[in-house]
Amino acid sequence: MxxxxxxxxxxxxxxxxxxxxxxxxxxxxxxxxxxxxxxxxxxxxxMAKPTTEDWKRIAKEFNSRWDFPKCLSAIDDKHIQIEKPRLSGSLYYKYKRTFSVVLLAVADVAYIH
Structure with missing residues (x-):
């Protein structure tokens, strides 16, 4: 438990x-x-371990589809505004005077994962 x-x-x-x-x-x-x-x-x-050929194929796909050479994945984040959790103090307080959490995303060449 x-x-x-x-x-x-x-x-x-x-x-x-x-x-x-x-x-x-x-x-x-x-x-x-x-x-x-x-x-x-x-x-x-x-999470199967990629082979060298997998890495080369992924990089080739990123280059051909997005014109982004030697890329293996994409990562981005977004602040999601929330109501202040009870008793959280300044834990979720951000400089824009709001409370938020960060959503982090990782994607492959086809926006999957």
Whole structure:
């Protein structure tokens, strides 16, 4: 349940430790070990290691479609304005005098991923 609390809620490790009444080092170890197992099982299924030929094909597609040589993926971010979360202090406060979170996106040549 600790790993679910951490991954699903966005709580800090300290908050998860308090919530489940376990020590912070125990929480840290559970999260580290569970994340390692999740990566070992699902990593090869969903994040197959690209070959040299894959990288060359991707770069060629970016160059031919977008005239962007030697590019392998695109990344961008967007500030999404939100209502101030209760008891968050200045955590989400931005210089434009609003509260926001950052949405980060990574895409391949066809806007997928």
């Amino acid at each position: 600790v790993i679910q609390g951490y991954l699903a809620t966005g709580m800090s490790q300290r908050q998860v430790a308090r919530y489940f009444c376990v020590g912070r080092s125990t929480t840290c170890n559970i999260i580290r070990d569970a994340s390692k197992v999740i990566w070992e099982i699902f990593g090869p299924l969903f």
